[in-house]
Amino acid sequence: MTTTTDVTTQVYRVYINAPAQKIWDTITTPEWNRRYGYGAPQFYELKPGGAYRATASDAMNDYHRAHGLPELDTIGDGEILECDPPRRLVQTWRMLMDPTTAAEPFTTLTYEIAEVPAQPGVHRLTVVHDVTGAPATAALTGGSLEDTGAGGGWPWVLSDLKSLIETGKGFTA
Template sequence: MTAERTSLVYVTYIRATPEKVFDAITRPEISRRYWGHENVSDWKPGSKWAHVRANESREVNLVGKVIEVSPPNRLVVSWTNASQEADPESYSRVTFDVVEYDDMVRLTVTHDDLIAGSGMATGVSKGWPIVLSSLKSLMETGQGIDIFAKPKSA
């Protein structure tokens, strides 16, 4: 029996050019500044990509393939935990749509084909909001936020 699938959609507006936002997603030296990970690939359809922790461990957390790339407006990748790379059922899909709006862009991130109720669905539902907030902060102020921050105790 096939597991039920779900989708998550996040939209943010960023004072930046489409080129700068697209580069922030695809260039490891930029993604490490707001995501704490480097997105590593040659960004050609069919190529592998990896989400590599930007610390001394260099742990590969996520992997997938580039499905579609149309700089600076669209990137589609498959997405799974590195530990589940061999399981085709574990893969979901992430689409980054970057649309120019005067002196800013609207970035829409659609994470779909997620297994409903899975650890991945739970994790990305918490992760995307802070990652996108950090991206926005980096683009607009030159500094990302701490995406690994934890709530202070009451």
């Protein structure tokens, strides 16, 4: 007999040798967040009740045009629930570019940035993604669909973010 346990909360942690404000800005400003992960510019209205919107990158639309698919505009959306710069950001999150994830409920995404006490200047970025009721989103963000071409999820995004901040170059730069 096989039993399946649905993961409802994903937790990822990365240590970055940079000030908290630099990490915050890299997450929340399109000038920076378009340079890592999947290259999708993300826009935040940084106040409770504010909007979150991720837009398609040029590379995403190049791929769509090359495969006869319609161009994309907004690929993700949500609402800011908590905002305490540069320490904590909580938002709802939904991926719209796939019909299956778009049909799922909003998930809750939390970014926490804290200095490592024993290593001044080094900060721990923790991402907690509550994907309750959203199994397709969980598979996508967990990276389990990487071999199908869907990307490496949060592990990829956070590794690329760290590389960009510490070296000035992301994986695809």
